[in-house]
Amino acid sequence: MPDTVSLQVLKVALPSPLRRLFDYLPASHPPPCGWQLGLRVRVPFGRREVVGVIVELADTSELPRSQLRAVSEALDDAPLPDDWLWLCRFAARYYQHSLGDTLQHAMPARLRQGHPMAGRTQTLWLANMQTQPALSRAPKQAELYALLSQHPHGLPTRAVSAHGFTRDQLLALTKKGLATQQEIVLTAPEPPSGNLLATPALPLNREQAAALAALHEKLDGYHPCLLEGVTGSGKTEIYLQLIESVAAKGKQSLVLVPEIGLTPQTLARFRSRFRVPVVALHSGLTDPERLDVWEAAASGRALVIIGTRSAIFTPLANPGAIIVDEEHDGSYKQHDGLRYHARDLAVARAHYHGIPLLLGSATPSLESLQQALSGSYRHLRLTQRPSRHQPAKLELIDLRHQRRQGGLLPNAIKAIKSTLSAGKQVLIFINRRGFAPTLACHACGWMAECGQCDSRMTLHRQPPLLACHHCDSRRALPDACPECGSGDLRALGSGTERTEETLQGLFPKVAVHRIDRDSTRKKDSFEQILKEIHRGEPCLLVGTQMLAKGHHLPHVTLVVVVNADGGLYAADFRALEHSAQLLEQVAGRAGRAADPGRVLVQTLHPDDPHLGQLAEHGYGALARNLLEERRLAQLPPFTFMALLRVESPQEEAALTLAQQAGQALREWLKTSGLATNCLGPVPAPMERRQNRYHIHLMLAASKRSQLHTAASWLVQWMEANREARKVRWSIDIDPQTL
Ligand code: ADP
Ligand code: ZN
Ligand code: ZN
Secondary structure, three states: OOOOOOOOEEEEEOOOOOOOOEEEEOOOOOOOOOOOOOOEEEEEEOOEEEEEEEEEEEOOOOOOHHHOOEOOEEOOOOOOOHHHHHHHHHHHHHOOOOHHHHHHHHOOHHHHOOOOOOOOEEEEEEEOOOOOOOOOOOHHHHHHHHHHHOOOOOEEHHHHHHOOOOHHHHHHHHHOOOEEEEEEEOOOOOOOOOOOEOOOOOOOOHHHHHHHHHHHOOOOOOEEEEEEEOOOOOHHHHHHHHHHHHHHOOOEEEEEOOHHHOOHHHHHHHHHHEOOOEEEEOOOOOHHHHHHHHHHHHOOOOOEEEEOHHHHHOOOOOEEEEEEOOOOOHHHEOOOOOOOEHHHHHHHHHHHHOOEEEEEEOOOOHHHHHHHHOOOOEEEEEOOOOOOOOOOOEEEEEOOOOOOEOOEOHHHHHHHHHHHHOOOEEEEEOOOOOOEOEEEEOOOOOEOEOOOOOOEOEEEEOOEEEEOOOOOOEEOOOOOOOOOOOOOEEEEOOOHHHHHHHHHHHOOOOEEEEEOOOOOOOOOHHHHHHHHHHOOOOEEEEEOHHHHOOOOOOOEEEEEEOOOOOOOOOOOOOHHHHHHHHHHHHHOOOOOOOOOOEEEEEEOOOOOHHHHHHHHHOHHHHHHHHHHHHHHHOOOOOOEEEEEEEEEOOHHHHHHHHHHHHHHHHHHHHHHOOOEEEEEEEEEEEEEEOOEEEEEEEEEEOOHHHHHHHHHHHHHHHHHOOHHHHOEEEEEEOOOOO
16 A cells, blocks of 8 residues: 555654654544644553644654554643744754753653643532531531631632541531532632732832833843843842733743742732732642642633742733843853753743843843844943942952951951941851862862862761762761871861851851752742841851842841962863853842842952952953953853763763764865854863763854754754764753853
């Protein structure tokens, strides 16, 4: 039988790293809408069944009909949202990733598992008010009736059973006509008509008003804007007022915030402003709750959707604006699997929908800043804080040749002391958790190194152990030096635990709160500490960047940066940009309320010109200077890069493969005429991690399209290469770290 007799073939994207689709025949029972793009289907795959999405319809297959298997069933009555499917296709193509894997990543777990799309509903029980219910012979039912009567808006089943009542008792009441059950959708009820605001908007200052007016100029078209506003300058107020205008047209706003930024305080701020439904996508949600939010957004019922990185994949029925807060934040980039950047996808998405895009930051990424300076994005600026005090200048203090206690210089300790006696709080920023960066033998110079990585192990005291922060391996503390047997082992340098201990010794009567990943592991402990801090008693906060970003700490008037040198001379060309952003954000915690702030920055390089410029003129000036340097060096954002990472337990295997890939690519580039450079391979800055060797091959081009053509060729070469199956490899488009 010829294969071409009107055959319907469903091309299905499956959860597989392979960059290809799989052909299936339709099942005998079509779904109500017929076989359409975007339908989830359950299909046989090898000996298993998996969930996939139909992404193409065809009338031929490369396989003979006899080898095609049929879809087992359609899982949806209607296709998944169009805009979502578009974004997934775009991301898969842009990041050179398998479409099937992308779709899986971008849908809520419940959909991945094959559950239906409908939003979760909840059963509420209500009393039918009667003056004399005939329940004298059923005391338990009488009690239940009394309980329901106290809740005129109804009680969910779970709450009823928490009061010790059973489902049977509820049904008995219902039978007697004394109770009714009602199904409600959990999140996002209908938007209220009339006033959108629950609390009034703030009257804007001149700069804010100008920024908002600029945004209002084009609310129904693609309108990318960078809002560059110093810390505390009222960017969030602009977001809120933009959302208001968008909601007034019945349209939705998608707000992305950094991982650290989605706190109950942030949510409360959005929720207390609006009477329209505000839903949030955060890590604390259960899978069914996550699906609810997805559905509320896809159906258009939720008008404001706030979430971290992956929220960019939320479908929107009536998209009106996309806002990316702290657009420079590293948490927008995913570092494994689909290596996407949520801010960059936000740009693509706003363009696709034809809606405004607002990127906000006190410390914009050089990528976005360049777009704004070149005129591709509209550049909006806020230079003043509404509060009296402008962001404090950084005061550099010289770490060389001075004795330190717990990492702190005498001048810093003096300033801490006087701040405390003035009744204020101090934030001590130190980007290393643990007690000390390493343990060393004073007799022979041995240092505790990780057996699996090219790195030292961090000394912890609470509990006492050595831990590698790169692979998480742990070891007991040795009693004596494993090299020479000496007992003179000493902690080298300071981490948060040591600084905490020192400060507690120096200021025994003052509370010292340590905030890092170790101290906040328990659920809600961070919230508890923040609550304590907000009470406003004088205290010391010792924290990593967890505390340094985003939080409004009104009682902090002094910030001390224990060591500012991390990014100054790093191998990664972005390290300086990232460390300057962090410093500026940390500094921005000081003096946000009634009293002015002071920021002391300890450094071994007080004469470093970049650090000097940051201290004297702020991030904005340094960023513009760094852009000039990037332009001269032909680095991003003036070129585009892609990184091939190859890793293997055998260094030789990874290196040889990367060399062959590089050679093949170079030869192909010569014939293709593409102006793309291939650099390397070179070992990754930390070559051995978790006992695997990491090798990099870099591609760079001044035209994005050319980079993509080359990267795509390389990916195909790798997929076809037998040796490549024996190693792990990945392609990273626009890599953020080396
Ligand atoms: P950013 O998002 O730029 O860090 P916020 O929006 O959090 O700044 O604003 C910082 C503080 O200033 C907040 O307490 C906010 O309520 C207040 N604020 C913002 N805009 C105004 C305004 N126009 N008038 C008075 N206070 C304002
Ligand atoms: Zn020794
Ligand atoms: Zn390690």
